[in-house]
Amino acid sequence: MIDLIIKNATQRKVRTILTICGIALGIFALVVMGAMSENFGQTFEKSMSLTSDKIRVFAQSGIFGSGLSEKKVSDVRHVAGVEDAYGVFVTLFDEDQFGMSGKQVLGVPPRKSRNVLEPVELKAGRFLTAGDTYGVVVGKNIAGEYGLDVGNTLELNKKKFTVVGILEYTGSIFDSYAIIPLDTAQKVYNANNSITYIFVQPAPGVDAELLARRIELSVKGVNTISPNELKEQASESLLIFSVVTISSAILAAIIGGLSVMNTMLMSVAERTREFGILKAMGAENKDIILLTLGEAALLGAIGGILGIITGSTATYVLNTWLASKGMVLFIITDRLLIIAMLFAIFIGMVSGTYPAYRAAKMSPMEALRHG
Amino acid sequence: MAEQILKVKDLSKTYMQGKIPVNAVRNVTFTVNQGELIAIMGPSGSGKSTLMALIGCLEKPTHGKILIKDVEVTAVSDRELPRIRREMIGFVFQHYNLLPSLSALGNVELAMRFAGINKKERLKKAEYLLQRLGLGERLHHRPNELSGGEQQRVSIARAIANNPSIILADEPTGEVDSVTRDKIVNIFEELRLHGQTIIIVTHDPEVAKHCDRVIRIKDGTLSHE
Ligand SMILES: Nc1ncnc2c1ncn2[C@@H]1O[C@H](COP(=O)(O)OP(=O)(O)O)[C@@H](O)[C@H]1O
Ligand SMILES: [Mg+2]
Numbered sequence: 217m218i219d220l221i222i223k224n225a226t227q228r229k230v231r232t233i234l235t236i237c238g239i240a241l242g243i244f245a246l247v248v249m250g251a252m253s254e255n256f257g258q259t260f261e262k263s264m265s266l267t268s269d270k271i272r273v274f275a276q277s278g279i280f281g282s283g284l285s286e287k288k289v290s291d292v293r294h295v296a297g298v299e300d301a302y303g304v305f306v307t308l309f310d311e312d313q314f315g316m317s318g319k320q321v322l323g324v325p326p327r328k329s330r331n332v333l334e335p336v337e338l339k340a341g342r343f344l345t346a347g348d349t350y351g352v353v354v355g356k357n358i359a360g361e362y363g364l365d366v367g368n369t370l371e372l373n374k375k376k377f378t379v380v381g382i383l384e385y386t387g388s389i390f391d392s393y394a395i396i397p398l399d400t401a402q403k404v405y406n407a408n409n410s411i412t413y414i415f416v417q418p419a420p421g422v423d424a425e426l427l428a429r430r431i432e433l434s435v436k437g438v439n440t441i442s443p444n445e446l447k448e449q450a451s452e453s454l455l456i457f458s459v460v461t462i463s464s465a466i467l468a469a470i471i472g473g474l475s476v477m478n479t480m481l482m483s484v485a486e487r488t489r490e491f492g493i494l495k496a497m498g499a500e501n502k503d504i505i506l507l508t509l510g511e512a513a514l515l516g517a518i519g520g521i522l523g524i525i526t527g528s529t530a531t532y533v534l535n536t537w538l539a540s541k542g543m544v545l546f547i548i549t550d551r552l553l554i555i556a557m558l559f560a561i562f563i564g565m566v567s568g569t570y571p572a573y574r575a576a577k578m579s580p581m582e583a584l585r586h587g
Numbered sequence: 588m589a590e591q592i593l594k595v596k597d598l599s600k601t602y603m604q605g606k607i608p609v610n611a612v613r614n615v616t617f618t619v620n621q622g623e624l625i626a627i628m629g630p631s632g633s634g635k636s637t638l639m640a641l642i643g644c645l646e647k648p649t650h651g652k653i654l655i656k657d658v659e660v661t662a663v664s665d666r667e668l669p670r671i672r673r674e675m676i677g678f679v680f681q682h683y684n685l686l687p688s689l690s691a692l693g694n695v696e697l698a699m700r701f702a703g704i705n706k707k708e709r710l711k712k713a714e715y716l717l718q719r720l721g722l723g724e725r726l727h728h729r730p731n732e733l734s735g736g737e738q739q740r741v742s743i744a745r746a747i748a749n750n751p752s753i754i755l756a757d758e759p760t761g762e763v764d765s766v767t768r769d770k771i772v773n774i775f776e777e778l779r780l781h782g783q784t785i786i787i788v789t790h791d792p793e794v795a796k797h798c799d800r801v802i803r804i805k806d807g808t809l810s811h812e
Contacts, residue, residue, distance in 0.1 A: 220697075223688040493684045496645055497745070498673025498701045581645040584684070 217503075221510040228483070232515065235479040239519025240526065242465075242472030243560050247527025249465035250556065251546035253458045258547055260454045263388035264447060266335060271428045272441045273301075273414040284411040284438075291435045292414050297422040298431070302328050303411035305401045309358070309372075309394055319358060319392040321372060323401025324415075329353060332415060333383065336390045341366035341381030349400055353381035355391040361540075372396065373404050387544075416440075466559075472519065473563035480512050480571035491575050492583025501576040508572035509565055516564020520557045527556070589620040592752055592784050593642065598651035599807075600637050611637040613807040615651070619753070624779045625786045626795040629804035635788045638804065639755045642786070643676045644668050656752055673702050677746030679756035683738040685730040691717055691741045692726045698748045716744040720774060736767035743774055747783070754778070754785045760794055772797050 225232050273292055275284045284303065293301040302325045309319030324332045326344035333343070333353075344351055352370055359382045364370060370377045372394065383390055402409055418427045428442035441449070484491075491504055531546035538545055600612040611634045619625055627635050640646040642653055644660050653661045655675050663671055678684075685694045695713035696706075704712075717726055720740040730738050739759060746754050756775070760768040772794055775785050787794060795801050803810040 220689075227688050489684070490686060493686065494697075494701075495669070496643065496672065496676075496678045496684075497698045498669045498671075498676075498749070500669045500701065503701060579646070581640045584640075584645070584680075 217506055217510060221507060221514055224483070224487070224507070225511050225514060231479055231482070235475050235515050236519045236522060238475030239469075239472040239516055239560055239564065240522035242469030242563070243520050243523025243556050244527040244530070245468035245523075246462075246465035246556050246559065247524055247548070247552065248531055248546070249461040250552045251527070251531045251548050253461045254549050254552055255545055255547040256457055257454060259388055260450060262386055263390070264450065266386060266388050266390060269418060269424050269443050271416040271418065271424055271431065271443070272446065273416055273431060273435075274439050274441065276437045276439050284414060285409065286411075288435065288438065289411070289414050292416060292431055292438070295427070295431050295434050297419050297427045298416055299419040299422075300328075300331070300417040301414050303398060304332065304413055304415050305398055305405070305407060305410065306412040307401070307405050307407075309392070318389070319394070320389075321401065321405075322393050322395045323398040323405075324395055326351075326397045328415070329395055331417065333390065333393075333395065336386055337384050339382045339384040341379070343381055344395065344397060348380060348397055350375065350377045351380040351397070352377040353383065353393075353395040354379055355383045355393045356385040357391040358394055359383075370394070375404050414438075469559060469563055473516075473567040476512055476515050476519075476564050477567035477570065479515070480508065480568050481574070483511070484508060484571040484575045487575075488578065488583050488586040491578055492580050492586065495578075495580035496584065504576045505572045508575050509568045512564045512568020512571070513561050514564070516560045516562070516567075517557075519564070520560025523560065524553055524556055528553075589622060591618045592621040592656055593619040593786075594652075594654040595642070596652045596654075598638075598641060598653065599649050600634075600641055600646065601649045602637075610807050612641065612648070615804075615807070615809055617802060617809060619784060619786065621784055622779065622782045623784055623800065624775060624798045626798035626801045627786060627788045627804060628790065628795060628801055633804045634807040635804055636757055637807075639757050639786070639788060642753070643678055643755050644672050669701070673749055675752040677749065677751035677754045679739070679742050679746045679754060679759045681758035681761040683730065683735070683742045685738055685741055685745075687730055690727045690729055691722055691733065691737075691744075694730070694741055695744045695748055698745045702749050712748060713744070716748060717741065720744050734767075735763045736770060739763060739767075739771055740774065743771070747778065752784065754783060756785065756787045758788050758790070760789065760791060765793070768794065 286303065289301055289303050292298060305323035307321050309321050322332065326346050326348050329344040339356070341353070344353060352372070354364055354370065358364070362370060364379050364382065366379055366382060368379045370379055377396060385391060401407070416427070416431065418424050425442045425444060428440040431440050432438060494504060528548050531548055535544060535546050595615055595617050598612055598615045599610065602609045602611055615638065627638065629635055637646070641648050648661055651661070652659055660671050660675070686697065689697060692710065692713050695716060696709045699709040699712065714726060717723065720743060722737060722740055725733060725737055730741070733741065760771055763771065768791065775787065776797055779785060787798065789795060
């Protein structure tokens with residue numbers, strides 16, 4: 217049967233090619249979006265595995281909120297079960313890019329820098345110390361993008377910083393951090409002593425979840441995010457990200473599928489007489505369905521292979537280009553390729569079902585009288 | 588007396604053209620013996636093609652029965668019909684109705700595919716049949732590379748490929764010149780010599796001359812035999 221299917225598909229070359237392109241485009245989108253989502257997911261998982269047991273304390277939002285100050289930090293520090301608490305100031309590394317790169321500047325008390333970054337190790341240099349005013353510890357992506365070594369200069373908000381340490385590569389959010397002293401950060405970014413959140417290190421043996429509740433009860437005007445809540449929030453945003461990317465890709469693939477449906481309907485209508493002949497020769501309905509569905513599946517499969525090749529190539533090229541900027545945006549995984557291929561065939565066949573049914577249910581004599 | 592291979596009993600077919608019923612075939616009864624070469628003649632629109640479609644199990648009668656080799660094919664279920672068509676009927680059409688994407692060999696071989704014959708055997712038999720019909724040099728030509736007469740011979744090869752009980756030829760010489768027509772009629776005569784039962788619909792008295800018997804149809808009913 218496959219020889220017949222191929223012969224039919226090659227009868228109308230231009231139309232077949234256009235249809236395959238339609239599917240390929242959809243699968244291309246699926247591969248690219250999927251690769252982005254896979255990368256996001258892997259970064260997320262690594263970040264999660266690196267997220268320690270710390271509690272984050274934020275100012276309560278709304279009319280009762282009054283921002284965070286050193287006073288609040290010391291209030292939090294005095295809650296029973298808190299081993300240490302300190303303020304952290306967070307801002308975007310490159311505000312002009314609206315944070316698209318995911319890079320962040322972290323202002324932390326210099327002596328706490330090791331604690332903030334735990335358990336990530338240094339690849340070179342050292343953490344911040346009390347004497348550092350314009351010292352910076354950078355993650356691997358930033359170091360890569362700007363070609364930084366220890367002792368080099370990095371400009372942040374038009375101020376020159378000296379690189380004192382470079383973090384090891386983690387494949388997580390830590391790769392995109394630039395860590396500078398808190399005081400300097402507040403000055404350089406004109407934040408007059410404001411703090412983004414307070415990092416709380418629970419005392420050994422203290423349950424972080426319970427301690428988070430206790431802090432909310434004992435310090436006015438703050439909310440906490442416990443390690444578990446952080447994981448939940450992050451999982452949620454990961455899920456939303458995945459749903460948005462994958463569903464837009466699936467939509468593209470479905471549009472590709474509609475092009476298959478359209479082509480198959482046209483081809484079935486054109487070949488009405490042919491189906492009549494086949495039936496007069498004693499073809500079973502299943503033969504007719506096999507021919508039609510087979511052609512649709514073939515179009516889907518070829519489109520799928522094409523989409524996978526172009527999608528993988530595009531992500532590879534983009535990754536190579538982004539690597540020079542220290543970024544990784546796509547990961548092509550085996551499961552992504554398998555899903556894309558199966559989806560292409562599936563879409564082809566689903567779109568071929570109705571045309572196949574139309575072809576099969578035709579009365580042979582009507583079909584023969586046709587055209 | 589020869590075996591009656593086809594029995595048509597009180598056969599009627601009514602089509603609806605919109606809301607108007609058209610009695611394409613009306614109370615037709617006749618029998619055909621094994622090995623007979625029969626001509627069906629009648630004016631255009633008299634129901635000849637409809638009658639062929641009914642005998643070939645491409646349409647269901649509104650009324651009446653058809654028995655081929657004592658099998659009541661009009662009572663066979665839809666699921667079984669393709670098998671009946673494969674095993675009992677071979678069609679030859681006026682417009683040849685070959686698949687344009689397949690070679691002569693491919694078209695003949697295709698008929699045997701649905702019968703579940705293996706590929707080697709199919710190709711062997713298709714080649715043999717085409718050679719017998721003088722198309723040995725044309726095996727790999729597509730229909731659009733063949734003359735009308737050649738195409739009709741391919742379609743005859745296709746019709747006999749599954750050794751059908753009856754060959755139904757609907758105006759097989761309707762579109763060919765007289766020389767080609769005579770060649771095609773010769774083929775039918777030769778098949779008949781081998782005991783093949785054939786029914787030919789024709790307008791051409793020259794074709795009818797070569798037949799054992801002429802069945803005349805007018806307004807869906809048989810006039811006289
Ligand atoms: N599918 C159909 N629907 C409605 N009318 C039909 C159909 N097929 C045939 N007819 C009518 O039945 C009559 C006989 O047609 P047909 O068997 O093709 O005649 P012939 O082959 O003798 O020229 C004609 O009047 C034709 O219009
Ligand atoms: Mg006719």
